[in-house]
Amino acid sequence: MIKRLEKIADSVTQSASKNSATSRLQGFWDIFDRDDEVLILISADPDAIASAMAVKRLLSYRVQSVAIGYPNEIRRLNNITMVERLKIPLERMHTLPVKDYSKYILVDSQPNHQPCFEKIEFDAVIDHHPVTKGWDAKFIDIRPEYGAVASMMVEYLRAANIKPSVALATALFYGIKVDTQNFQKKNMQAGDGISFRYLFNIANLNLVRKFELTELRRSELKYFRIALNEVKSRKERAYVHLGKVGTPDILVIIADFFNHVDKFDWVIVSGVYGEKLVVIFRCDGYRKNAGKLAQKTFGEYGPAGGHKEAARAEVPLKNLPLRENHEFTTNSLIRIITRHVK
Numbered sequence: 001m002i003k004r005l006e007k008i009a010d011s012v013t014q015s016a017s018k019n020s021a022t023s024r025l026q027g028f029w030d031i032f033d034r035d036d037e038v039l040i041l042i043s044a045d046p047d048a049i050a051s052a053m054a055v056k057r058l059l060s061y062r063v064q065s066v067a068i069g070y071p072n073e074i075r076r077l078n079n080i081t082m083v084e085r086l087k088i089p090l091e092r093m094h095t096l097p098v099k100d101y102s103k104y105i106l107v108d109s110q111p112n113h114q115p116c117f118e119k120i121e122f123d124a125v126i127d128h129h130p131v132t133k134g135w136d137a138k139f140i141d142i143r144p145e146y147g148a149v150a151s152m153m154v155e156y157l158r159a160a161n162i163k164p165s166v167a168l169a170t171a172l173f174y175g176i177k178v179d180t181q182n183f184q185k186k187n188m189q190a191g192d193g194i195s196f197r198y199l200f201n202i203a204n205l206n207l208v209r210k211f212e213l214t215e216l217r218r219s220e221l222k223y224f225r226i227a228l229n230e231v232k233s234r235k236e237r238a239y240v241h242l243g244k245v246g247t248p249d250i251l252v253i254i255a256d257f258f259n260h261v262d263k264f265d266w267v268i269v270s271g272v273y274g275e276k277l278v279v280i281f282r283c284d285g286y287r288k289n290a291g292k293l294a295q296k297t298f299g300e301y302g303p304a305g306g307h308k309e310a311a312r313a314e315v316p317l318k319n320l321p322l323r324e325n326h327e328f329t330t331n332s333l334i335r336i337i338t339r340h341v342k
């Protein structure tokens with residue numbers, strides 16, 4: 001009896017959610033005409049890019065044309081790799097005749113998130129950020145309980161009986177992974193899990209792995225040579241000063257690299273970026289506290305702190321206790337740290 005009631009309850013919720021997916025899709029489709037020239041705008045990150053592709057797919061054969069535009073420069077290599085490998089047609093907003101479209105859709109964002117979006121009257125807004133006020137659209141679907149808009153878009157595609165191509169599925173899969181931080185973020189819910197599971201059979205997981213792994217520019221390989229030459233270990237601690245760096249991100253990559261090595265309980269990597277010394281701390285976070293060590297050793301010179309297992313300091317070079325005309329070196333790094341911890 002109870003089993004049967006559960007089954008009925010299940011089928012009711014299932015068909016209710018199916019109905020709402022279908023009616024959402026219909027509501028969305030209803031605002032478009034055959035001769036529409038549509039512009040989808042996004043702030044380009046993997047979830048937004050994937051979701052825009054899905055919206056474009058939903059509108060194919062239903063409108064005249066669909067373009068995807070984005071205002072920000074895509075800088076993360078993972079995201080550049082995604083766009084290049086999947087050959088996603090994206091265009092910088094300033095290269096598009098923004099005023100000349102007949103319909104505008106905003107995905108994974110809301111009009112007041114960016115000044116360049118605020119000027120546009122959107123016909124549809126599909127998002128998962130907390131709901132903001134002061135704007136309107138003919139079609140609005142905002143579900144803050146979802147970890148990714150890509151999860152919502154899978155529901156639209158399924159309601160439309162559209163099986164995503166490998167490229168689209170791979171993008172959506174990656175979008176969900178990134179936005180839920182591999183399901184480690186609290187913002188995810190069952191809907192994300194169901195969409196993710198559905199995409200799992202279609203997406204190319206090797207490509208996803210390639211997106212995730214690609215974080216180094218070829219020009220940055222030289223920092224590994226410097227790091228391997230420079231690394232000094234003292235009492236299970238690895239110290240490296242890399243000198244001038246083009247971006248502090250490389251310090252994080254080098255620190256994570258040394259964190260792969262056994263018997264290094266601590267990894268401390270520094271580099272000079274602009275007028276600042278940036279120091280990255282890594283440890284296993286077990287009976288150790290990287291945040292506290294960063295604070296204790298560099299706190300007097302500038303902002304320093306973080307979590308148990310990962311921390312950073314960013315201090316103006318002029319605040320450091322360096323003898324005149326002396327450059328900061330790996331030995332200087334060791335000296336500052338060991339002054340405080342033996």
Ligand SMILES: [Mn+2]
Binds near residue numbers: 047
């Ligand atoms: Mn998102």
